[in-house]
Amino acid sequence: MDYVKLAKTLIPDEDLLPLEEYEKLYPERNMERGAEVTRLAPSPTGFIHLGNLYSALADERIAHTTGGIFYLRIEDTDLKRKVDGAVESVIRSLEYFGLNFDEGAEIDSPLNKYGPYYQRQRASIYRAYAKSLIERGLAYPCFCTEEELDKVREKQSANKEITGYYGVYAKCRNLTEEQIYKNLAEKKPFVIRLKSQGNAANKITFKDCIKGEITVTENDQDVVILKSDGIPTYHFAHAIDDHFMRTTLVIRGEEWLSSLPIHIELFSLLGFRLPKYGHTCSLMKMDGEIKRKLSKRKDPELSLDFYRKAGYYPTAVVKYLMTILNSNFEEWARKNPQKDYREFPFSISKMGRSGALFDIDKLNDVSKEELATLSAEETYDFLNSWVKEYGSDGDKVHFADKEYIIAVLNLVCGIGGKKRRKDIVRAESGVKMLDYFFDDTFSPNYCYRFGGETVNGVLEEFARLYDPADDNNAWFAKVKEVASEFGFAPEMSMYKADPQAYKGSVADVAEILRIAVCGMPNSPDLCTVMRILGKERSLNRLKSGKIAQ
RNA sequence: GGCCUUGUGGUCAAGCGGUUAAGACGGAGCCCUCUCAAGGCUCAAUCCCGGGUUCGAUUCCCGGCAGGGUCACCA
Numbered sequence: 001m002d003y004v005k006l007a008k009t010l011i012p013d014e015d016l017l018p019l020e021e022y023e024k025l026y027p028e029r030n031m032e033r034g035a036e037v038t039r040l041a042p043s044p045t046g047f048i049h050l051g052n053l054y055s056a057l058a059d060e061r062i063a064h065t066t067g068g069i070f071y072l073r074i075e076d077t078d079l080k081r082k083v084d085g086a087v088e089s090v091i092r093s094l095e096y097f098g099l100n101f102d103e104g105a106e107i108d109s110p111l112n113k114y115g116p117y118y119q120r121q122r123a124s125i126y127r128a129y130a131k132s133l134i135e136r137g138l139a140y141p142c143f144c145t146e147e148e149l150d151k152v153r154e155k156q157s158a159n160k161e162i163t164g165y166y167g168v169y170a171k172c173r174n175l176t177e178e179q180i181y182k183n184l185a186e187k188k189p190f191v192i193r194l195k196s197q198g199n200a201a202n203k204i205t206f207k208d209c210i211k212g213e214i215t216v217t218e219n220d221q222d223v224v225i226l227k228s229d230g231i232p233t234y235h236f237a238h239a240i241d242d243h244f245m246r247t248t249l250v251i252r253g254e255e256w257l258s259s260l261p262i263h264i265e266l267f268s269l270l271g272f273r274l275p276k277y278g279h280t281c282s283l284m285k286m287d288g289e290i291k292r293k294l295s296k297r298k299d300p301e302l303s304l305d306f307y308r309k310a311g312y313y314p315t316a317v318v319k320y321l322m323t324i325l326n327s328n329f330e331e332w333a334r335k336n337p338q339k340d341y342r343e344f345p346f347s348i349s350k351m352g353r354s355g356a357l358f359d360i361d362k363l364n365d366v367s368k369e370e371l372a373t374l375s376a377e378e379t380y381d382f383l384n385s386w387v388k389e390y391g392s393d394g395d396k397v398h399f400a401d402k403e404y405i406i407a408v409l410n411l412v413c414g415i416g417g418k419k420r421r422k423d424i425v426r427a428e429s430g431v432k433m434l435d436y437f438f439d440d441t442f443s444p445n446y447c448y449r450f451g452g453e454t455v456n457g458v459l460e461e462f463a464r465l466y467d468p469a470d471d472n473n474a475w476f477a478k479v480k481e482v483a484s485e486f487g488f489a490p491e492m493s494m495y496k497a498d499p500q501a502y503k504g505s506v507a508d509v510a511e512i513l514r515i516a517v518c519g520m521p522n523s524p525d526l527c528t529v530m531r532i533l534g535k536e537r538s539l540n541r542l543k544s545g546k547i548a549q
Numbered sequence: 550g551g552c553c554u555u556g557u558g559g560u561c562a563a564g565c566g567g568u569u570a571a572g573a574c575g576g577a578g579c580c581c582u583c584u585c586a587a588g589g590c591u592c593a594a595u596c597c598c599g600g601g602u603u604c605g606a607u608u609c610c611c612g613g614c615a616g617g618g619u620c621a622c623c624a
Contacts, residue, residue: 043624078623146622153621162551163620191622200552216553227622234624258553258619281555284617291616323573327562330573352562354555355617362561362574372587414587421586479583492582510583522585 001177007134009184010141010192016128026114026244035068036249039104039242040094043075044086048093049302050321050358051253051294055280057321059251060099061346068248069111072104073241074118077231093304097314114245119237126232126240129270130192130225138197138269139225141190142172143183162200165193170222192226194236198265206260209249209278210351219261235262243272249348254279278348281355283324294358301358311386311427315341316367323366326350337373364425371430372422376409379424383409386427395431398438404532408437411528421524436518437532444519444545448512452547454503458482458512463542468535475527483509516545 017025029037038059042048048056063070074087087106094100103109105117116122133139142165149165156163173195175183183190198218205215225236232240242250257279267274283294283302294302307317319341322329332344371379380402387395399405412434414421424430435441448455465478480490487503489495495505514526517538523529530538 041624045624075624081623142622149621157550157620160550189622193622211554214553221620224622229622231622233622238624254554254618256619256624260553279618282617286560293617324561327573330561331563334573356562357560359560359574365574412586419587423586476583483583505583507583514584520585524584524586526583 001137003135003137006141006177006180007131009181010134010190011127011131013124013127013131015124016131017124019128019132022125022128022244026246029069029246031069032067034066036062036066037069037071037245037247038063038249038251039071039073039245039247040090040101041073041075041241041252042086042090043078043081044083044090045081046083046086046296047303047305048090049294049296049304050307051283051302052090053094053097053099053304053317054283054321054325055251055253056094056099057097057318058278058280058325058346058348058351061325061342062249062251062348063102064342065346069102070100071111071114071245072101072107072117073245074105075234075237077119077227077234077237079120096308097304097318099318119241120231122237122241123231125244126226126236127230129240130232130236133194133225133269134192138195139192140173140175140195140222141180141183142193142222142224143175143188143190144172165222166196166200166220173222189228191224191228193222194225194262194266194269196220196222196265197269198261204261204264206264206277208257209276209348210251210281211254211257211279211353214257216257216261216264219265221262223262225266235259235266239263239266239270239272242275243267243270247275249276249278251278251280251348254281278351281352284355284357286357291355291357293355301360309390309428311383311390311430312363312367313370313382313426316370317363319370320363320366323362324352324356327352368422368425371424371426372413372420376406376413376415379409379413379415380406383424383427383431387431390428391431394438394441398434398441404437405434407532408434411524411532414524423524436520436523437529439537442519442541444515444541446515446519446545446547447521448515448547450504450508450512452549454486455512456546456549458486458509459516459542459546461485462513463539466530466535466539466542468531468538470527472525472527475530479509479513480506513542517541 031037040052040056040059042052060070062068072091076082091101091106101107103111103114130139152169153163156169170193172193196219198220200217200220202218203215204218205213207213223235224233226232260277264274284291285294285299287298296302300306319329319333322341322344326344326346328350329341329344333341336343374382383405384399387399391399410416412421412423423433435443461482462478465481467474470478483490483506486509488509489502489505492505492507495502510526511521514523515521517526517530517533533541
């Protein structure tokens with residue numbers, strides 16, 4: 001068969017360059033030894049999720065700890081799934097979490113010499129190589145319809161055979177020249193399939209950077225490389241792009257492991273050197289008794305918006321991911337509390353081999369610790385940025401008074417004090433816990449454990465004694481005074497020694513005051529709370545906290 | 550179902566022939582204390598099962614079992 005003629009007929013494009021030209025156009029990158037080129041290659045189907053961030057973080061860390069390049073390529077070969085604005089969203093999302101691309105789609109960089117970074121714009125490269133494969137007798141047109149393919153698949157699975165287009169099932173592989181041209185003349189749509197040279201009986205061992213040694217069987221499937229619209233499939237585009245973009249390390253989800261043999265064959269037939277691969281495990285979740293992959297549809301915590309809305313500090317999410325990515329990260333971070341996580345010697349070989357359950361408790365802990373490293377000013381800025389985007393109108397008004405909020409934060413967080421409080425886990429709940437510092441959001445739960453006479457008496461008496469000029473000691477002395485007056489033990493030790501002799505202890509008196517002032521039995525240092533609230537507001541609350549009789 | 554892959558406390562996990570089997574989160578308790586938070590201390594809890602190999606297996610081999618992934622003109 002005249003393959004050259006066939007190639008020309010099938011791919012008549014005139015804008016294709018000789019293959020060597022592409023090699024010259026996209027030369028090997030000039031980099032230090034050991035520098036890795038990694039990439040994030042999402043399809044613009046919507047919004048990226050935690051799993052994407054997880055693997056992007058690995059990509060980014062490896063590229064940037066080795067002095068390499070981290071770039072963005074858009075896999076938009078399937079236009080049915082395209083969503084507008086997705087690319088911008090990917091970039092902005094990663095940026096929010098502190099990950100930046102060095103080059104790629106929509107990235108303004110002088111490094112953009114390996115583009116275009118949208119696969120749709122790279123059609124001619126793919127077609128040039130597909131054409132060459134046809135010329136070499138390594139690819140052929142296939143006229144099978146989807147219905148025919150479905151039928152074959154059904155038959156195969158009924159016979160418990162391996163499904164797919166291979167061996168005797170590869171009908172179009174052996175079409176004669178006449179049949180091909182006849183089909184072409186009839187304008188039958190066709191795809192270009194790889195004429196696989198492999199044999200499924202052969203095993204190949206492959207070293208994955210994350211999973212270690214794995215054995216796979218050689219590919220014998222005549223996979224589609226060019227779809228009927230002339231656009232390549234993932235497999236073909238992957239081989240071409242990662243070769244010409246000079247990717248050294250492909251990090252991708254483990255769902256790709258099973259198609260690795262296809263890629264190995266493609267790289268080999270195309271004469272490209274195989275990049276290194278690292279297949280990441282997926283983030284899992286417990287669904288009742290079942291452990292399963294985090295799902296876009298079922299699990300809101302997979303969406304990155306979830307973390308923004310909930311007000312997780314972006315670095316906290318990243319650090320949480322780091323703890324899963326490299327389990328020695330936590331220990332390192334503990335030893336180097338002042339260092340940026342970026343200084344951590346990230347290692348791909350330390351990545352886990354099996355899927356980790358997503359652990360929100362752990363995230364909360366990391367987040368709490370992270371927030372506790374911020375100054376009052378920084379905390380304000382973070383909370384304020386959350387309020388601007390997701391807060392209520394009331395929150396916005398509250399946050400306009402920066403001075404007041406800072407005073408509150410200094411107390412709530414114990415900033416500047418000897419003991420740092422770690423109350424704020426994330427912005428949403430953090431902002432909410434500030435509610436009682438404002439009259440319009442103060443919603444008390446008067447859950448007193450004493451009767452009206454006692455409560456009202458304590459409240460009235462304390463209001464009479466209260467002087468905002470008092471320091472903590474003087475303030476507490478007054479609480480004790482009130483305690484004695486109403487039959488409570490002024491010292492805990494006294495109460496413990498003889499509980500029967502008292503109505504309760506100072507702690508109970510403080511609780512009464514706290515419930516009146518804060519609307520709940522727990523709060524940070526009450527004396528300071530009252531000082532922040534101011535005399536008038538404090539006194540009002542002592543008054544309105546009384547039990548109606 | 551075929552193929553690939555994984556199995557250490559509830560979770561993330563170190564350890565990779567001999568260990569009192571780290572650490573962190575979560576849980577329980579104690580201390581501190583005007584409450585809460587923080588902090589300090591303590592405790593409970595793990596090598597999937599069965600065979601080998603070996604003086605000795607959590608570590609190596611085989612077989613079960615249980616998870617996970619994948620079998621498209623989607624990526």
